[in-house]
Amino acid sequence: MLLTEKKYVEWHENDTSHLARWLSASDHPAPRRIVIVDDKTTADEAYRLACAGTSMLYRGDFHNARQLLQAITRRIERTENNSAKRKSRKAANKAKNSTESDSKTLPNLFHQQRQMTAQRSRILSRLLLELDANYVSSLRRAPDMSNACLAAFGPLDKENQSCVLSFRDLQGALGAAGWREKGVVIKALGLSIYPHYGVFAPTRHEYVPLLLDAPLPKAFDVxxxxxxxxxxxxxILAKRGIKQIxxxxxxxRALTCAQDNFERQxxxxxxxxxxxxxxxxxxxxxxxxxxxPWLPAKxxxxxxxxxxxxxxxxxxxxLQGTKSHLAQQGEIWLILSDLAEHLQLRSRDELLGWIADAGLTVKYRLDTQPKHGRSQDKSDPLYTARSSEITSLWCLQSV
Ligand SMILES: C[S@@+](CC[C@H](N)C(=O)[O-])C[C@H]1O[C@@H](n2cnc3c(N)ncnc32)[C@H](O)[C@@H]1O
Incomplete structure (x- = not known):
């Protein structure tokens, strides 16, 4: 049997060695150190183990496992509030008050926040559960999760091979199945879009009215x-009357998802x-x-x-490729937020330079201001950047 560290996970339980497929939505490597935990495990104990890099395979009650994960999350938040967030606020104040280090502080804050999110994800991913080859859990009170897992991870290719995944990834799969079922309402269009697992969900779609308002180019066959x-x-383009898209x-996954949405419409x-x-x-x-994608980062x-x-x-x-694909008098509509500019990850001059280098010019720009939750959250260290964000439709054409 060909075993790769990425795909299989091994652990000892009741003096027996076990082997299962390893599933990770974030491509985390298979855990090396696994202990068995159950309903008697306290949140403090679980948090300590997770922070020390030990993964915990849950045996017991499904709802208790969920509560344990919530309790670990609260402990992470407490720690973040006590340390990293204080550091971030200090840096944010520095960014507000200082002139000389502005250019360094905001990108640092952004990267610090991403690191914090990654660290949180690593810790939370250490609570594991095992599912059988049909994605059925033997935990007490476990719901039917097989369709959600099948949609997210595909069929398990080995007969009778169970799999192990993090409770957090399982929640991601269940959440995605929920979105896929109920859809995201796009008010400006009067319809719902149904995202699939692993496909960008347009929960923030302030740019839709811009695409409805922009005047179509003179010819709009393709x-x-x-x-x-x-x-x-x-x-949106099809609803505006463009025949060949x-x-x-x-x-x-995006192609399957888009096909599904096209058929629904x-x-x-x-x-x-x-x-x-x-x-x-x-x-x-x-x-x-x-x-x-709006942010220049890895x-x-x-x-x-x-x-x-x-x-x-x-x-x-x-931008570089558009010119060779554009018909005469054709237009490009580029949807872009300027959050990267507020975070000093990209400058407006850089963007204009790339547009010019591609042999393009700006015909007009339509702007809108997003009103999503994070842009209103004053406790967010990146609040100044997020609250100033503008999303634009840049109409470009060949010089
Ligand atoms: C921000 S999402 C936008 C999705 C959709 N157009 C919308 O507005 O809701 C960016 C999309 O670009 C896709 N993408 C990223 N790099 C790409 C590339 N080099 N070629 C084609 N698609 C790419 C991603 O998979 C993702 O679906």
């Missing part, structure tokens, strides 16, 4: 939606291609839309590829 995700932008994404004629940026064998486009897990764009590679690649 459009591309680059990085389609759930298919939301392609659906080709949507691409690198993520195969009676728009199954929208074409889909798995591609890095632009479609192949497609006619030149009158309109190319793209809502790339994704640390597959689920982050929709939010973070290392070195702005996708954004720059998109």
């Amino acid at each position: 459009a591309y939606d680059i990085g389609t995700g759930t298919g939301l932008l392609a659906i 080709i949507a691409t994404d690198v993520n195969p 009676g728009l199954a004629h929208i074409q889909l291609q798995q591609a890095d940026l632009f479609p192949t064998d497609a006619p030149l486009a009158n309109l190319i839309v793209c809502n790339p 994704p640390t897990s597959p689920l982050e590829y929709s939010v973070y764009d290392a070195n702005s590679a996708m954004l720059k690649g998109f």
Whole structure:
């Protein structure tokens, strides 16, 4: 049997050695140190073990396991409040008051916050559970989770091979199944979009009215939606009367999800291609839309590829490639927030430079201000940046 550390996990229980498939949504390596815990394990004990890098395989009652995870979360929050958050606030004050270190402090705060989130995720991921080959849990009072797991992780390829995953990843799969069932209401469009597991969910969609308001180019026979995700932008274009739309994404889950949403809207004629940026064998486009990941930073897990764009590679690649795919007098609608600018991760001049280097010019820009929860949270160390954020539709054209 070929065993790779990433895919299998081993532990000792009742003097027997056990082996199971290892599943991790964040590509965390399989845990090496596993102890068995149950309903008698206290939250303090579990928190201490998790912080020390020991993973805990839960045997007992499902709801107790969930409560244990909540109790660990509260302990992490307490620690964060007592240490890291205080540091962040200090740095935030420094950023407000100082002039000379501004350029260093905000990016530092942002990276500190990401590190804190990653550390929290590592600790919380140490509470594990075992599911059988059909994703059934033997924990008392465990709900039926098989469909949610099947949608998230696919079928287990080995007969009778159980799997081990973190309780946190299981909650992610259950949450995604909930979104997929109830959908995200897009008020401005009067419809719901149904995100799948691992696909960018447009819970924040303040840019939709911009895409409805922007005047269509003179000719609008063919459009591309680059990085389609759930298919939301392609659906908007179809509703605006564009006949041939080709949507691409690198993520195969996005293509299945977009297809599902197109069919739900009676728009199954929208074409889909798995591609890095632009479609192949497609006619030149009158309109190319793209809502790339907004923050130039390295994704640390597959689920982050929709939010973070290392070195702005996708954004720059998109801008560089548009000209050779655009029909005469065609337009590009780039959806981008300026949060990266407020966090000093990218400057406006840099963005304008990339646009100019790609042989493009700005025809007009439509702006909106997001009103989501985090932009109103004054206790967030990044509040000044988040509360100033503007989301724009940049209409670009060839020089
Ligand atoms: C911020 S999400 C936007 C999704 C959707 N267009 C929306 O507005 O809801 C960015 C999408 O771009 C996709 N993506 C990232 N890099 C890509 C690339 N090089 N080529 C194609 N798609 C890419 C991601 O998989 C993700 O679905």
